[in-house]
Amino acid sequence: MPFKIRQLEAFRAIADSGSVTKAAARLGVSQPAVSRLMTDFSREVGFELFHRRLGVLKPTSDARYLLSEVKRVLDGLDHLDDLHRDITERTGGHIRIACLPGFATSLLPKVMVQFLQDRPGVTVTLEPDRPERILEWIIGQQYDCGITDGFIGHPATESQDLHVRTVCILPKGHPLQSKAMITPEDLAQEKMIHTRRDSRFFYHVAKAFSDAKTPLNSLVEVRQFTTACTMVAAGMGASIVSALDAEEYRSTGIVVRPFLPEITHKITILRPASGARSPVVLDFIDSFLDSVRPFLAKPPRPH
Structure with a gap:
């Protein structure tokens, strides 16, 4: 059925508040607008949604069954809205980073501190290990990015070499x-x-x-x-x-x-070749690149 999100929101607001007036105030619209939304919604579902008891609107038995699903859908939409905000504002998400042990105890903690200060909703997993294990993790998409050396290429990865x-x-x-x-x-x-x-x-x-x-x-x-x-x-x-x-x-x-x-000394930033491209991960890679840029040389000429 062609339900509108606003109809679902009005339905939930009335069920929670027991009043068209309170629902209208919560949604920031007029009382007639809420009434129209409920009239249309009732017609589309094919049954009465509320009955009045002691001046309070109560969901009918059919509406109570529908209400749980409506709340689940709206909660999911609220989550999508939060996720969209996190993506566009880069304020949320989780980053999984695999790196050489030396980076885990020297440069990366400083980069992470500066990166996370502006992103209170972002969390990080940092796992140091040898290059062979880092490559294995990236291929298996267990980590979002890896910082390694000795890398010679693999079709399941995207790589960026730094000299x-x-x-x-x-x-x-x-x-x-x-x-x-x-x-x-x-x-x-x-x-x-x-x-x-x-x-x-x-x-x-x-x-x-x-x-x-x-x-x-x-x-x-x-x-x-x-x-x-x-x-x-x-x-x-x-x-x-x-x-x-x-x-x-x-x-x-x-x-x-x-x-x-x-x-x-060639180090390589690795990412899985397939899968989602998280903006927060890309932002972290940019932060890492900024931190190493003063130490980079021109790539050696091929022999």
């Missing part, structure tokens, strides 16, 4: 801190803390030392740049890390210098 500058970090007071730039030759006698040997980033670092005919004196192999930063701050050696992570640890007193030849 972050890298720097050399040294303990506070290190003799090399007087240099404006560090090269492999400068690090010939240094004990190096570096990423795992099977990583693409280590390949580029090792190649830079090899091209300079300089030994890379391995001390500790780590998975995350943040671990290397912590160890360098404790005076354990030198490292070549993402400028993003080095900045987070600058307050610990480490010496940060540009490294030549230029090496970049």
Whole structure:
């Protein structure tokens, strides 16, 4: 039947208040308008909706049965209205983010604090794990976005690559801190803390030392740049890390210098290729991009 939403609202308002006058005030319309809405609605459903008892309008037995469904429909519409407002105003929703462990303890908490301050209705799940698991979660649409490295492509994902500058970090007071730039030759006698040997980033670092005919004196192999930063701050050696992570640890007193030849660390933002495109998720990705933009280098030329 061609019911109008206004008819359902008037029906609920009269049932709740017991009065056309009160229903009209609640809906912000005139009493005759409410009466017309009920006359039309009664005719369309085919039975009387109210009877008067002691001056109060009470739903008939048929109307009581109808009322529960009408309230369910209107509550659903109210929810849709709230959802629409959340989407258009970006004030509500839940974001599921998977990331590398280093991001979960350094940059992302700061990004999230700033992002959530303006969105009191938004909630976040942040789950750190290794790149293989992050890719698995994004493919399965268990998370809305992932921040990872070592990504080489997958048809079930959409990806955006970011190339972050890298720097050399040294303990506070290190003799090399007087240099404006560090090269492999400068690090010939240094004990190096570096990423795992099977990583693409280590390949580029090792190649830079090899091209300079300089030994890379391995001390500790780590998975995350943040671990290397912590160890360098404790005076354990030198490292070549993402400028993003080095900045987070600058307050610990480490010496940060540009490294030549230029090496970049590629990180990738992943999203499921199918499924809904949440505006709040896109806004979060924009916030993350703004936070890393000062540390980005131009993408390396393809070989």
